[in-house]
Ligand SMILES: Nc1nc2c(c(=O)[nH]1)N[C@H]1C(S)=C(S)[C@@H](COP(=O)(O)O)O[C@H]1N2
């Protein structure tokens with residue numbers, strides 16, 4: 001297994017992926033079955049509406065709306081329920097995270113308008129012409145960059161997930177009405193464009209004793225985190241664009257740091273300052289919120305990497321199987337801060353039997369990976385689960401394994417297998433494993 005993740009309290013449910021045993025293989029037939037000829041759409045030809053075939057619908061009989069209205073496009077009005085949502089009441093509105101509707105997403109890219117939001121003191125309104133990035137401390141040349149300066153450096157565009165350490169708060173106080181938006185909606189995956197931090201550190205000349213980078217945001221929280229220099233020089237990006245356009249205000253406009261695979265908190269938005277030091281800076285964030293209390297009273301600090309996790313997004317909590325028994329596709333998302341997803345298994349009987357899901361291409365390191373599995377629902381109760389295995393061999397743990405290792409004190413970095421219960425009437429609800 002190689003990685004000593006036991007030492008910082010992570011669960012090592014198993015070091016080897018579970019074998020694809022014959023029980024699994026025999027199950028395939030029952031699980032998948034033939035997909036052809038099962039979609040019972042014949043009754044939709046009944047005359048339910050003057051717009052349904054074989055009639056010519058109203059929208060084919062009149063001129064359509066003109067283009068450029070609005071000039072920045074918006075989704076169909078029939079999709080207006082697909083929005084970010086808050087979950088828990090908070091004393092101030094700006095502190096409440098807004099969760100991404102994973103149940104309504106396809107593929108692996110989160111559209112900019114549906115990216116989850118988390119800010120500690122609201123979204124600042126920053127004029128990019130007046131924004132600067134200062135790099136100072138243990139460097140040969142302290143430099144101040146304008147946005148135009150940054151645009152002149154060689155750029156990269158890379159697809160990565162980002163997950164808040166507080167995503168999936170399922171260890172206690174769970175709510176049976178939670179949907180996948182409420183349980184897992186603090187994760188997103190975008191194409192990030194900017195300059196590698198290593199490029200900028202070369203420009204300022206990193207001193208040999210420079211081991212940590214303090215990153216500070218230009219919001220009212222002045223959020224600051226310490227980043228080890230190895231990660232800064234590896235794949236950390238100073239980002240100005242997301243999914244092909246400039247960052248949205250809530251995602252850090254005009255500039256943010258992006259730290260692939262690390263807890264979202266490290267990706268400082270509205271980035272204004274990078275200070276190089278020879279040790280961690282122990283910022284306010286690091287000594288309070290982003291420290292995890294362990295059962296033995298010790299605390300683990302600097303739990304940067306987000307471990308492998310997966311969740312079925314359809315069918316999921318709050319949904320209803322659209323027709324009676326028969327064929328459905330189970331689909332969901334898997335990710336690991338350590339690299340690529342190697343395999344995802346799906347179970348429809350609460351983990352007794354597992355079936356290897358198909359991974360949709362592309363399967364990228366530190367990115368969301370879409371998995372799919374055909375399912376023939378027999379009309380009876382079912383418990384749907386998925387379990388991710390990443391390229392290090394780490395297997396997503398069960399709830400009990402996490403609680404045994406960490407106790408119930410630590411609310412962050414929870415990555416257990418999620419269950420959804422399907423009842424005979426086709427309703428799907430959150431199920432506590
Ligand atoms: N300056 C600043 N950066 C910040 C935050 C913040 O409040 N201020 N929130 C952090 C947290 S906790 C997370 S999970 C991510 C959320 O990024 P997003 O809002 O783009 O999804 O940004 C991080 N960077």
Ligand SMILES: [Mo]
Nearest residue numbers: 164165264265
């Ligand atoms: Mo976060």
